[in-house]
Amino acid sequence: MQVKRMVSYFFGKCMRLAVLLVAVSAFSYILVNNSPIDPVQSYIGADMTKVSPEQRANIAEYWGLNEPPVQQLFQWGKNLLQGDMGTSLIYRDPVAGVIAERFLASLALMSVAWVLSGLFGFTFGVIAGMNEGSWMDKLIKGYCFTLASTPAFWLGLLLLMLFSVWLGWLPIGFGTPAGILAEEVTFSDRLRHLILPGLTLSIVGLANIALHTRQKLVEVMNSEYVRFARAKGEDGLTLLRRHGLRNISLPAISLHFASFGELFGGAVLAEQVFSYPGLGQAVVEAGLGGDVPLLLGIVLCSTVFVFAGNTAADVLYKTIDPRMRRGEV
Template sequence: MKAINGTNRNLARFLIGKAIRLASLLAAISVISFLLVSRSPIDPTQAYIGADMMRVSPEQRAQIAEYWGLDKPPAERFIQWGSALLSGDMGTSMIYREPVADVIRERFLSSLALMITAWILSGLIGFIAGAVAGMKQNTWIDRLIKWYCYTLASTPAFWLGLVLVIVFSVWLGWFPVSLGVPAGVLAENVTIGDRIYHMILPALTLSVIGISNIALHTRQKLIDVLSSDYMLFARARGERGFGLFRRHGLRNIAIPAITLQFTAFSELFGGAVLAEQVFSYPGLGQATVEAGLRGDVPLLLGVVLFSAVFVFAGNAIADLIYRFVDPRMKERRSL
């Protein structure tokens, strides 16, 4: 009973500490992001008008700025935006003419399927590749996997996406060049198969890039485990190959790999922004780029805050898993 109460208290302290850190992080990001946006060389009013700039009179321009609150000083606009944010209102997107929360929700659902697919594929393939490289240390298999990882670790996501488009879409014609659904098809006629078919190349781009970190980390961790005393003792008893890995190595390398995979949310989100732009995929990443280029301040600030929460959640889940799975963390809490 005491152990359960102690665990609950530790969990409560952990969650309260994370909540305080998240609140302070969002406050700092809000201030810094608003300062950067207010000093941007892009004029939101001019970006909002677009190509019709020559047909808009100065009076109409002033009315547009007044309607969106762009004629007020930055400090006043920040206070007004922050007050609305605290009440749950993230503002209205200047591009989509919809509430920012609705735009983020709709676009994130499209990005979520892409990111989850890439996240699972990169984690599984990276873990298997790292385990194989660790078990086959200093062989041609190990050198091949390391070469692959080091090459992709320095490869930009947008460049790899362009290469995949050229090879598989233009030359071979196996996959569509862009978009998340077939062009000219009504939304009610789009099937799940169509969405998956259009998602293959963007997901492949993200997953291939994300394999490197997890594979190299798993390889090094397994090498350290194989050189430990208890592994030498297991080999002395005659254990070899996959049985040795399954009984003594798998759990020791799985915990760090899972933790690292959850902390990769920031790289996943950043890669999704580039991949969606290359493939014109209608997700949150493409909305972020459009908001930045067209001066949509409310949407840009909303996406920044949402991405901060998304990345923070991944790191918090990784910490939570490590605390409950790693026996050494349990021993520290009991001291």
Template sequence: MIKFILKKIGKLAGLLFAISLLSFTLISYSPVDPVRSYVGAEVSKISPEQRKNIEDYWGLNQSKPEQFMLWGKALLQGNLGNSLIYREPVSEIISNRFSASIALMGIAWVLSGILGFLLGVFAGMNEGSFIDRFIKSFSFILASTPSFWFGLLLLMVFAAWLGWFPVGLAAPAGSITSEVGFFDKMKHLVLPVLTLSIGGVASIALHTRSKLIEVLNSEFIRFARAKGESGTRLLWRHGLRNISLPAISLHFASFGELFGGAVLTEQVFSYPGLGQAVVKAGLGADIPLLLGITLFSVIFIFIGNFLADLLYVVIDPRMKTKASHG
């Protein structure tokens, strides 16, 4: 297990370096002027001397390799730098914003996994029936629906027309976060969670259905049926472990899609999370913030894949033998 963890950490270190170098190269050659993003609308009023002082302060007057080396040195010391747009340390921005995003992504991830798995099981157990055709068609429609379009549709119907839910934000406008009640926060999360979870529901449902049908047509299931087992008992004793392992693998591998979907969802609902900060940083060429969030997202996705590897062993002990010989 220690060897396995060390190998994973080594892969993560190499991945972080490659992503850092690639991201820095792409962002640093962006046509957006960082000084304009820092100063704002008053950039035309600053003198050449003031502009030079700003470039000196942020290190923009140095060559690209020197900027990357300075940033990397500060990163190794635990300093992600300061954001040009928010005028705050990048680590604080990520910490504050992630606390809002984790609630959105966490609920959406759990909901899509449970609902998708149940729909897949119902469809697979009733192959060829009306329930199977309905779930399969419903999943295909969800999979082909853009999340931002679905979010706008939910806003128009349930927020604008019916008025059941707020239009956006994470709390009522003008309120203090510490004074907002739990149910008010949940009310603001309903539409964003539904929007973010649609893609996961479809993929899990279709994958689970396909795998369950394959398992139910296998020889050992036919032998179990010949011994008199059927229905829920057959699924619980013989099919559940075989379909849960691929479902968990697919669901944990969707951390990247979840993070990417949160960017669009938070923009549609003006939700103050990491996704909204990414968009602002990209439009403003905020290199420290973009690099910080990029590295954080890589670690976030890596943790999801790592947890999936650990759960493999818990669900299927045969993976221990394969790992020891690998």
């Protein structure tokens, strides 16, 4: 019975994902198709004045841009079902290859930011919640409120000026040192270039986790069962371990996994500031260049990424809280 329920659950999730991908693809294509950017002009670039109308027509025909928009969308969908995501107009390479190369860089960046923001956000929230009303609580709340209203690109520029320009401790940008062959780049080189963009994303992302965890912990500590535990002589870390952590971990996990969308959006800004070669930088270039195949491919991958985060949160929620498996809440 349990296996049947799990199969039904994941089948429903897969159906929702399929419907979501179709809707997102159609909506994204409509937006790109109605943008003022001319893909042919973006493809030609600075040599636009040297290209005749006949050559423009040949380029449009080669890329299928002379077909009606609906036919272009259906042809793209047909090719996608056959495993072909198309060819990027900007990079002149298959979209799947461009995304695979950029996704690894973005995944490393977002993984570092996601882990750090979760650990430090949860820790700060617990410290503030256990010391409600103290100077430490006020300091953490003020810090988090400031971060919550701070744009990622502004913080990235500030860190770039401080640690790269003024102090010279870290590289000023890019994912690897300039002028070095790919096979000569070491792990430490990649790590040094990852520090600043990862730090930017993690600092911005921890505010919501910390504030949410603090609020939930304050509610738990003011509950009747915790007051009863205090009356029995429990206090401090004993109260937190027996009654606090399990109750505050559920909403923290759900919120942290659901933040995948915000994490990807922040990565777009951070990668632009630091010229980091990830999906965020690619999606900006695809949007400005009218590269429809690449843009739609990245949109699909980011949709699956965010959906996977939400699904993981649901699964962990059911695993941690037995009442969710029994359908009691």
